[in-house]
């Protein structure tokens with residue numbers, strides 16, 4: 324598979340590459356990104372390879388990421404070709420609670436700032452960045468719908484929210500014929516598989532494509548770090564910010580995954596990063612993997628991630644070493660139901676060839692069955 328094969332994002336007509344370019348490393352404002360020349364070279368290389376899906380946020384490198392992207396897109400004349408995703412939530416004015424969060428006032432403020440920095444009059448995919456624990460889902464959905472109607476954004480989605488909140492938002496949008504959410508952006512990698520319990524089936528059932536962030540666990544799965552007394556050492560982001568909350572990747576579990584990944588990659592004749600990205604890209608529910616890099620060589624290595632098929636026995640080993648526990652109630656939704664719920668009959672509601680490839684929303688499905 325190559326980057327110029329495009330697939331629809333969730334239940335939408337928006338067609339995107341299976342690898343998306345993450346730009347949280349565009350700009351060095353946070354001490355672990357790239358200067359403008361390297362960022363520009365990575366932008367050009369991604370587009371040359373056929374990629375069309377680029378992710379940023381107003382938060383990233385304090386606005387530098389959006390500003391750089393705006394400049395690159397304008398100079399390369401690629402605005403129509405690029406599917407540009409950005410996000411709101413994070414606060415830009417200390418002391419002012421309405422200059423952050425997901426309320427209507429902040430979304431309306433944030434979108435204007437992003438449009439200005441991105442040098443465009445529309446955003447292709449606008450995402451709520453993080454749940455603020457306050458704003459009702461209905462307010463977010465209505466505001467995003469207004470932005471679509473005003474021509475400022477084309478599609479909407481959510482990142483880093485509880486599953487119940489995403490389900491509430493999508494159901495409300497569907498019930499009121501408002502702009503549906505077509506994307507959930509969530510952390511997913513061999514090191515972080517918790518979305519498998521709730522978010523993957525949610526996204527598949529409600530028409531949202533998942534885009535996976537930190538697919539290399541912030542560089543951990545590239546294999547360049549070694550355990551040390553401080554936790555881990557090596558060249559890169561994790562060694563620079565190892566103690567910061569949200570960056571704890573040097574764990575005993577992760578070192579075991581890295582060791583098995585190293586063996587599997589050797590046997591597959593691929594780099595560890597490529598194998599780790601390939602695993603994410605081919606997991607259920609994943610629409611696109613958001614790759615990150617600070618150097619052109621890293622980007623090149625990562626762009627090779629779709630060029631091979633991981634043999635099933637090697638994949639099984641990665642599945643096993645990274646397997647997560649099934650907490651309550653998920654352990655109940657397995658084959659232990661076979662006898663007590665399904666009377667010993669195999670589970671499966673449709674023959675394989677019968678399953679529709681096109682998702683039919685609940686409202687439409689009710690209309691269809693009423694006409695029959």
Ligand SMILES: NC(=O)c1ccc[n+]([C@@H]2O[C@H](COP(=O)([O-])OP(=O)(O)OC[C@H]3O[C@@H](n4cnc5c(N)ncnc54)[C@H](OP(=O)(O)O)[C@@H]3O)[C@@H](O)[C@H]2O)c1
Nearest residue numbers: 345346347536537538539540541542545559560596615621
């Ligand atoms: N929605 C959210 O909350 C959220 C959160 C985080 C990220 N994101 C998005 O997801 C994107 C990707 O996240 P991420 O940067 O954390 O992804 P990642 O793939 O887990 O980590 C990327 C980092 O790993 C290192 N690396 C990448 N490829 C490598 C290779 N082949 N060999 C060795 N080292 C390599 C580089 O850092 P060093 O050179 O410093 O080692 C690179 O910056 C971001 O740009 C952003 O767009 C979204």
